[in-house]
Amino acid sequence: MTHPSHDRLAGRAALVTGASRGLGLLIARELARRGCKVLVCARDGEELARAERMLRAEGADIRALACDITGPSAARRLVDATTAAFGGIDILVNNAGNIQVGPVSAMTETDFRDAMETMYFAPLRLVLTALPEMRERGGGRVVTIASLGGRIAAPHLLPYAGAKFALTGLSEGLRAELAADGISVTTVLPGLMRTGSHTAARFSGRATREYAWFAVSSGLPLLSMDAERAARAIVRAAERRRPELVLTPVAKAAVRLHGVAPATTTRALTLGARLLPRGGPGPAHDVPGRQAARRLGSAAVARLTVLNDRAARRYNQRTEP
Known part of the structure; x- marks a missing residue:
């Protein structure tokens, strides 16, 4: 079955992971505003319940399921729940992620494995589980929230960047393979966005110094993007079945520079790394953002x-330590 490049989203059934806060919450809200029926999931049940109330208050046709997407049966549970609630699944938004900040000397192998489980293997399992239903319905849309870090690996974010690199490759490969089935895959490469993610990120090494540079850079207007505008752009790209969306002018410039002058980009990253906190791993590991801010x-x-x-306050980011 063939599909136009741009058709309406009203009445479609969507599943959005990591949707209790931040960008995921805003994507779910934007889909609902366009007439989609949306199942949202996240690990934290209390946080997810708040998000569900926020969306219902706006009139969204919403369901919520608290679920750790890294669990072996999570993909089946989520796809089955979406199908049971709405009769099928048309849109899958793989958004869930975690941000670990610190030098590689402060990271453990477990940090890298956790990142891969959350941001590569869990999305892979969800896609594989949702594909038969999407094919049966004659097509669908997969939206992969990767990152600029999935194209250009920034220092002090290596577990995150490594997982996003893998996710970006998977998403681009799926785009080519699934086109014949009428299923579009949109790879989203956001730069910095003002989602309040600095409060949920985890910091290792010299945790307070790592928090300082990350929190400041992720919130400056000239470097970062308004999250609501980003969510609208993402849903619009999915609607139009675009293959790729790079968000923020800085990210677009960085991707272009890396494409034509990768050695220059690497030198710039090397210089940037020298400005970040140096020294040994320090006493701290996996410190939550709010705790690092207080310290x-x-x-x-x-x-x-x-x-x-x-x-962070507007988009339901955690308020506890």
């Missing part, structure tokens, strides 16, 4: 993260 206790950093802190 830092910097009024200057707090002023520079005002927009991102505001986003």
